[in-house]
Amino acid sequence: MQTVGIVGVGLIGGSFGLALRKAGFSGTILGVSSQRSLDQARERGAIDRGATLEEAAGASDLLFLSQPISGILETLRRLDTLVRPEALVTDAGSTKRAIVEEAERCLRRCTFLGGHPMAGKELRGAGAADADLFRGRPWILTSTPDHPVATEFREWIGLFGARGIILDAAQHDRLVAWSSHLPQLASTALASLLRDRAPDAAGIAGPGLLDSTRLAMSSFDLWRDILDTNQTEISAALDAYIEKLRALRGDFETEFEKGSEFARSLRERK
Amino acid sequence: MQTVGIVGVGLIGGSFGLALRKAGFSGTILGVSSQRSLDQARERGAIDRGATLEEAAGASDLLFLSQPISGILETLRRLDTLVRPEALVTDAGSTKRAIVEEAERCLRRCTFLGGHPMAGKELRGAGAADADLFRGRPWILTSTPDHPVATEFREWIGLFGARGIILDAAQHDRLVAWSSHLPQLASTALASLLRDRAPDAAGIAGPGLLDSTRLAMSSFDLWRDILDTNQTEISAALDAYIEKLRALRGDFETEFEKGSEFARSLRERK
Numbered sequence: 001m002q003t004v005g006i007v008g009v010g011l012i013g014g015s016f017g018l019a020l021r022k023a024g025f026s027g028t029i030l031g032v033s034s035q036r037s038l039d040q041a042r043e044r045g046a047i048d049r050g051a052t053l054e055e056a057a058g059a060s061d062l063l064f065l066s067q068p069i070s071g072i073l074e075t076l077r078r079l080d081t082l083v084r085p086e087a088l089v090t091d092a093g094s095t096k097r098a099i100v101e102e103a104e105r106c107l108r109r110c111t112f113l114g115g116h117p118m119a120g121k122e123l124r125g126a127g128a129a130d131a132d133l134f135r136g137r138p139w140i141l142t143s144t145p146d147h148p149v150a151t152e153f154r155e156w157i158g159l160f161g162a163r164g165i166i167l168d169a170a171q172h173d174r175l176v177a178w179s180s181h182l183p184q185l186a187s188t189a190l191a192s193l194l195r196d197r198a199p200d201a202a203g204i205a206g207p208g209l210l211d212s213t214r215l216a217m218s219s220f221d222l223w224r225d226i227l228d229t230n231q232t233e234i235s236a237a238l239d240a241y242i243e244k245l246r247a248l249r250g251d252f253e254t255e256f257e258k259g260s261e262f263a264r265s266l267r268e269r270k
Numbered sequence: 271m272q273t274v275g276i277v278g279v280g281l282i283g284g285s286f287g288l289a290l291r292k293a294g295f296s297g298t299i300l301g302v303s304s305q306r307s308l309d310q311a312r313e314r315g316a317i318d319r320g321a322t323l324e325e326a327a328g329a330s331d332l333l334f335l336s337q338p339i340s341g342i343l344e345t346l347r348r349l350d351t352l353v354r355p356e357a358l359v360t361d362a363g364s365t366k367r368a369i370v371e372e373a374e375r376c377l378r379r380c381t382f383l384g385g386h387p388m389a390g391k392e393l394r395g396a397g398a399a400d401a402d403l404f405r406g407r408p409w410i411l412t413s414t415p416d417h418p419v420a421t422e423f424r425e426w427i428g429l430f431g432a433r434g435i436i437l438d439a440a441q442h443d444r445l446v447a448w449s450s451h452l453p454q455l456a457s458t459a460l461a462s463l464l465r466d467r468a469p470d471a472a473g474i475a476g477p478g479l480l481d482s483t484r485l486a487m488s489s490f491d492l493w494r495d496i497l498d499t500n501q502t503e504i505s506a507a508l509d510a511y512i513e514k515l516r517a518l519r520g521d522f523e524t525e526f527e528k529g530s531e532f533a534r535s536l537r538e539r540k
Contacts, residue, residue: 118476138474165474178464179471183482185518190456191529193514194448197507201449202536204408204435206388209536211481212453216533220526227522235519237467242515244463245508248455252497256490259461263486266472266479 001149002027005056007075008067009033009041012092012117014129016064017046022131023159030056033126041126057082061149065091069099069225076102076112083110088149090115094176094222096142096169098229113150114142114169116176117162122217135161142169177233181226182241184215185234191216271419272297275326277345278337279303279311282362282387284399286334287316292401293429300326303396310396327352331419335361339369339495346372346382353380358419360385364446364492366412366439368499383420384412384439386446387432392487405431412439447503451496452511454485455504461486 004020006013009031017029031038031047038050057063057079065072072093083089090113093099103112119137121128139162141154157164167175191213194201201209227234248255274290276283279301287299301308301317308320327333327349335342342363353359360383363369373382389407391398409432411424427434437445461483464471471479497504518525 118474120476137476140474175468175471175474178468179475179479182463183460183479185515186456186460187478187482187533188526188529189511189514189518190453191532192525193511195528195532196514197510198445198448199532201445202532204388204410204445205449205536206390206407208457208485209449209453211484212457213529213533213536214481215478216526216529218526218530220523220530223522223526238515238518240467241459241463242512244459244466245455245512245515248459249505249508252493253490255462256458256486256488256493258465259458259483259486260488260490262461262465262469262472263457263483266475266483 001061001152003030003060003062004028005030005032005051005060005063006041006047007032007053007056007063007065008071009037009047009126010066011120011124011126011128011133013064013066014041014044014046014126015119015131015133016066016092016117017041018044018129018131019134019160020156021045023156025156028059030059032056037126041129044126044129046126046129053078054082057087058084060084061087062153063087063089065089065093068222069093069095069229072099073102076106080107080109083107085109086149087111088113088145088147088153090153092117094180094226095229096140096172100142100169111145111147111150113145113147113153114172116140116172119162124219132161136163138163138165140165140167140172142167142172173230174233177230177237181230181234182237184218184223185238186241187213187215188218271331271422273300273330273332274298275300275302275321275330275333276311276317277302277323277326277333277335278341279307279317279396280336281390281394281396281398281403283334283336284311284314284316284396285389285401285403286336286362286387287311288314288399288401289404289430290426291315293426295426298329300329302326307396311399314396314399316396316399323348324352327357328354330354331357332423333357333359335359335363338492339363339365339499342369343372346376350377350379353377355379356419357381358383358415358417358423360423362387364450364496365499366410366442370412370439381415381417381420383415383417383423384442386410386442389432394489402431406433408433408435410435410437410442412437412442443500444503447500447507451500451504452507454488454493455508456511457483457485458488 030051300321370384
């Protein structure tokens with residue numbers, strides 16, 4: 001691939017550009033974003049220059065959509081007449097079913113590969129972009145298209161130090177409902193409840209409460225689309241969590257043992 | 271005070287001895303514990319020597335009970351005939367009502383002051399003791415007895431760099447139910463649920479899940495007594511959390527805003 005277009009040059013898009021450069025990509029990187037993001041990204045070396053969606057889509061072998069989910073859906077609806085037929089379009093959206101379905105419906109002239117690099121940090125924007133953001137992290141892909149750019153794209157992901165994992169969109173959305181969306185809601189609910197019922201608890205809070213409320217600092221801007229596009233799986237996980245909290249009182253010891261076993265197994269994988 | 275007796279020389283008891291020494295205490299520190307703990311504590315310089323409860327109680331101006339809660343309750347039942355009348359007995363138990371009530375019932379010959387240094391770390395035992403464990407942390411005291419050793423004890427706490435906070439036993443137990451016991455149960459329930467329902471989620475877990483399951487690694491040994499002695503407050507907090515999780519779906523945006531506000535306010539205090 002010679003030209004890459006990054007649509008939405010924030011933390012993820014900017015880090016993708018930096019990671020490509022660090023891994024040795026010598027082609028052109030175009031950015032489609034707000035002027036402020038483009039300026040930041042160019043300054044960091046994450047893109048060569050800004051472009052309109054039309055220009056970027058017409059020139060790119062790989063289009064990387066790293067907007068919020070609703071932005072990705074909107075871009076997919078505009079893209080089919082703009083892309084080169086031999087191009088690969090991929091994305092970094094946090095849920096996959098809605099995006100893969102929209103791509104199947106709208107993108108008929110080129111190939112689409114759903115993706116989700118499981119990486120991030122508290123800071124947002126291209127100014128916080130990091131060439132090593134994906135190192136050691138899973139990068140989920142929803143299929144394995146037989147397509148030259150897709151093959152090359154997977155090689156670049158490997159060079160970033162990420163672990164490519166194939167999961168179809170439904171499997172992905174189910175897994176992240178439990179491993180990411182439920183922990184977010186558990187933290188948000190805990191923090192919101194403490195604000196309602198025990199704001200003075202803050203004065204005696206220990207490191208455990210800080211851990212438990214770290215996710216609660218997440219911006220709803222990022223979560224609105226996730227909650228909208230994964231409602232069924234999230235509701236099922238939330239119901240199961242409520243049921244577990246209810247059952248906890250019946251046998252604290254067993255639940256502590258099971259919880260401890262899982263928490264330790266998570267860390268052994270690192 | 272000339273002689274201090276530490277009953278239960280684990281992480282907290284050992285750290286208390288080290289903190290006293292670092293703050294300039296030049297009297298004798300006796301330890302009452304298992305032989306292994308006494309050996310570790312003496313090696314670290316946290317105590318001068320081991321003693322029986324009878325010896326330590328008969329010699330100490332200050333007795334610091336830093337066993338698990340059930341051990342503290344048991345010690346309180348034995349102590350009244352052993353202590354010096356001018357002594358102060360204090361403790362480091364994680365709940366306060368059961369302990370303060372037992373002290374009122376059993377300790378008639380000397381003065382008792384309930385305490386809870388809000389400090390800890392993942393490692394246990396005197397081997398992990400740390401003279402700075404209490405630095406910057408709250409140290410809750412359940413009353414302000416007019417007693418010379420109590421006055422001196424509060425001065426030592428200040429020298430450790432801890433923040434003395436007066437809360438009666440009921441206020442303490444209510445606050446920690448929300449700020450410490452509920453976060454523990456929320457984390458345990460989440461980790462246990464993931465083990466039951468989505469063990470494969472571990473393969474794609476991000477840093478958020480690690481934060482959310484850190485408390486779940488806690489040992490039930492430490493929690494059995496806490497859950498036993500703060501049942502009413504914990505049940506109320508758990509019920510309110512279940513209710514909040516249920517209500518969350520009605521207005522995610524408001525709950526995210528409230529949660530974020532509380533989580534940030536916790537950090538601004540640091």
